[in-house]
Amino acid sequence: MFEKCEAVVIRTIDYGETNKIVTFFTREWxxxxxxxxxxxxxxxxxxxxxxxxTYGHYLIRRSRGVGVLHQGEIIDSMRTIREDIFTAAYASYIVELTDKITEEQKRNPYLFELLLQTLQYMNEGRDLEILTCIYEVKMLSVMGIPPTLDRCAICSRTEGNFSFSVKEAGFLCHRCESADPHRIPLSAAAVRLLRLFYYIDVSRLGTISVKEKTKRELRTAISSYYDEYSGLSLKTKRFLTQIDELKEISSSGQNMGNHNKNNEKTSDH
Known part of the structure; x- marks a missing residue:
């Protein structure tokens, strides 16, 4: 019997000359x-x-293995994502992350909403790096490895200057920072944002403007935590890392160019 569902396409594999095996993340199943x-x-x-x-309604005959897709109706094609290589790279990462940590036919309406809303924001042209950071932080709870982000992981105090400790799985206040000599320094802005990302309802996300320096701090803390606790090695994540490295090289080159121009102006005077 074919059943109707609301779903996002998260993976496709060619099968034979004309067929595909399509993996959907559905609201219902x-x-x-x-x-x-x-x-x-x-x-x-x-x-x-x-x-x-693609986000749509689908008629699927389910089975314990691979079911059969009968028909589909598009609600949102997410065309902008597929037409831009950078947007597609970030979107590919969040769907691969979702695919790797979820089991077959285990219903999770919260995760469906999170995935759908994040893809829609990406499709609208919102900040890809920030959306990815938010998704990664929220997925830590889904994986059962949430860090302590509302207080110091050791003394539980909520006031002070904080850094991030992979070893202690969360924030360390300045009174406890000696517990981890390899803690990751964070600006006050990065501390606020990490906490915000964990607790915010994504559907209520407004416009967030974040400096590049703060983004680097966030990426370092989140990636280090994933490397230690998630056990994941994703191709799409490695590609994003390469993109970040190229951006930093490009930014360094521009800064050097501006520095040289300023020196030339000074020498002219």
Missing amino acids: GKVAAMARGAKKPSSRLSAVTQPF
Whole structure:
């Protein structure tokens, strides 16, 4: 029997000459895989509805293994994501992260809403790095490895200057910082944002403007925590790391160029 669901396409694999195996993250059932027969043909009615990141209504016959996709109706094609290589890179990371940590057919409406809202924000052109940081921080609870972000992980005090400790799994206040010589220094802005990312309702997210320096602090803390506790090694994450490295090189080059120009102006006078 075919059943209707609301879903986002998170992965596709070619199967034979004309078919695809499509993995959906659904509101009703969690993650399910289904065979889309003929979907590789451009003329197929299943071709458009099985594009990565597509959000829609689908008729699927479920089974313990791979089910069968009968038809789909697009609600949002997320076209902007697929047309921009950088947006697609960040979106690919959050769907791969979702895919890797979720089990087949385990319902999680909260995670469905989080994934859908994040993709829609990316599709609208909001800050990709900040959206990714928020998603990563919120996924830590889904994985069962949440850090302590509302107080010092050792003394539980909520006031003071804080750093981030991978070893102690959360914030360390200045009174307890000696407990981890490898703690990660954080600005007050980065501390506020990490805490905000963990507790905020993403559907109520307004415009957030974050300096590049603060973004680097956030990436360092979150990535270090994932490396220690998640056990994940994702291709899409490695690609994002390369993008970040290229951006830093480009930024350094621009700063050097501006510095040289200023020196030339000074020498002219």
